[in-house]
Amino acid sequence: MSDNKVQIFDTTLRDGEQVPGCKLNTEQKLVIAEQLDNLGVDIIEAGFPVSSPGDFKSVEEISKLVKNATVCGLTRSVENDIKVAAEALKYAKTPRIHTGIGTSESHIKFKFKSNQDDIIERAVKAVSYAKSFVEDVEFYAEDAGRTDNAYLARVCEAVIKAGATVLNIPDTTGYCLPSEYGAKIKYLKENVKGIDKAILSCHCHNDLGLATANSIEGVINGARQIECTINGIGERAGNTALEEVVMILRQHPHLNLDTNINSEMLYGLSQLVSDNMGIYTQPNKAIVGANAFAHSSGIHQDGVIKNRETYEIIDPKDVGVTESAIVLTARSGRAALAYRAKNVGYELTKLQLDEIYASFLEFADKKKEIDDNDIHKIIESSRLYKEITSA
Numbered sequence: 001m002s003d004n005k006v007q008i009f010d011t012t013l014r015d016g017e018q019v020p021g022c023k024l025n026t027e028q029k030l031v032i033a034e035q036l037d038n039l040g041v042d043i044i045e046a047g048f049p050v051s052s053p054g055d056f057k058s059v060e061e062i063s064k065l066v067k068n069a070t071v072c073g074l075t076r077s078v079e080n081d082i083k084v085a086a087e088a089l090k091y092a093k094t095p096r097i098h099t100g101i102g103t104s105e106s107h108i109k110f111k112f113k114s115n116q117d118d119i120i121e122r123a124v125k126a127v128s129y130a131k132s133f134v135e136d137v138e139f140y141a142e143d144a145g146r147t148d149n150a151y152l153a154r155v156c157e158a159v160i161k162a163g164a165t166v167l168n169i170p171d172t173t174g175y176c177l178p179s180e181y182g183a184k185i186k187y188l189k190e191n192v193k194g195i196d197k198a199i200l201s202c203h204c205h206n207d208l209g210l211a212t213a214n215s216i217e218g219v220i221n222g223a224r225q226i227e228c229t230i231n232g233i234g235e236r237a238g239n240t241a242l243e244e245v246v247m248i249l250r251q252h253p254h255l256n257l258d259t260n261i262n263s264e265m266l267y268g269l270s271q272l273v274s275d276n277m278g279i280y281t282q283p284n285k286a287i288v289g290a291n292a293f294a295h296s297s298g299i300h301q302d303g304v305i306k307n308r309e310t311y312e313i314i315d316p317k318d319v320g321v322t323e324s325a326i327v328l329t330a331r332s333g334r335a336a337l338a339y340r341a342k343n344v345g346y347e348l349t350k351l352q353l354d355e356i357y358a359s360f361l362e363f364a365d366k367k368k369e370i371d372d373n374d375i376h377k378i379i380e381s382s383r384l385y386k387e388i389t390s391a
């Protein structure tokens with residue numbers, strides 16, 4: 001792997017599917033997994049095989065289906081979880097077991113009623129056991145975001161020795177500031193013996209709306225894998241949004257970091273996941289929201305009509321959106337009305353536009369959005385209709 005490639009680990013089908021009400025059946029998971037593979041994700045986390053027979057079956061079927069991506073199954077640091085995951089992954093061309101344990105003070109004290117040394121022992125045992133089934137073993141230090149860096153480094157060093165190929169540093173509770181998360185990754189890069197044998201991975205939750213920013217800080221500071229989901233779905237406030245990190249890296253080539261993602265598929269994948277999970281995407285969602293390329297204020301519309309780049313940093317086609325939308329509302333200006341009228345067949349002179357614009361504003365004050373039919377109605381009911389259509 002080249003040093004400027006960031007691996008995309010998609011966990012839509014595992015962390016994403018944990019969202020209440022978003023459960024998918026195996027057929028739906030297969031459709032999404034196939035599209036994720038076509039999208040170019042490097043790893044598909046297909047599920048948590050020990051959690052239910054349905055999840056086991058989904059991981060098994062996805063393992064048979066996927067052609068390019070590594071297929072990964074989640075486990076706790078529990079022998080049976082690992083054995084079951086290995087069984088579910090047995091048909092995968094490149095299988096990965098993702099095992100781990102909580103490492104923060106609160107997880108050690110309240111969840112495990114244990115101590116730091118015991119946690120390291122359990123982590124090492126889990127990785128060694130997973131290694132007896134597959135070569136590629138990813139270790140997660142759950143709640144790493146709130147784990148003391150020196151202790152986290154000890155955990156990482158021990159699991160690398162046991163054979164972990166990837167070290168997942170989750171900000172499970174979405175607590176870290178980007179500077180803190182970046183510093184954590186840097187600290188591990190600089191203080192863990194044998195770190196060059198493993199890839200550091202970011203898995204950031206969005207409780208404070210910082211998941212994407214934290215993941216980007218992570219890769220700037222040396223991580224080379226981002227765990228993310230389509231539309232940013234996931235536990236509570238969600239995970240890092242795949243479409244966001246991919247486009248941030250692409251729009252900032254000076255970072256010299258990129259992914260294998262075919263970005264033109266992003267909008268389609270977003271719709272597919274949203275339709276199957278029955279969870280709608282907020283209109284102002286970055287990259288894939290309905291308004292991400294829609295312009296409604298007169299000043300912006302005038303700029304975009306003159307040159308798209310005045311108000312857009314991404315060409316919508318690059319993410320699979322056919323074109324920017326000029327939305328007509330009472331805040332729109334003459335340029336937008338002329339543009340939309342032209343699209344439905346009316347070429348207006350300046351004087352005609354002035355008069356039609358006055359009727360348009362009256363209409364728009366009563367209605368949230370003016371559609372093509374409304375434009376016809378406005379022009380047809382104008383005293384200038386004949387003049388406009390005979391030109």
Ligand code: KIV
Pocket residue numbers: 015140141142143168170171172173203205
């Ligand atoms: O958020 C988290 O810590 C997780 C782990 C299980 C990887 O999802």
Ligand code: ZN
Pocket residue numbers: 015170172203205235
């Ligand atoms: Zn998570």
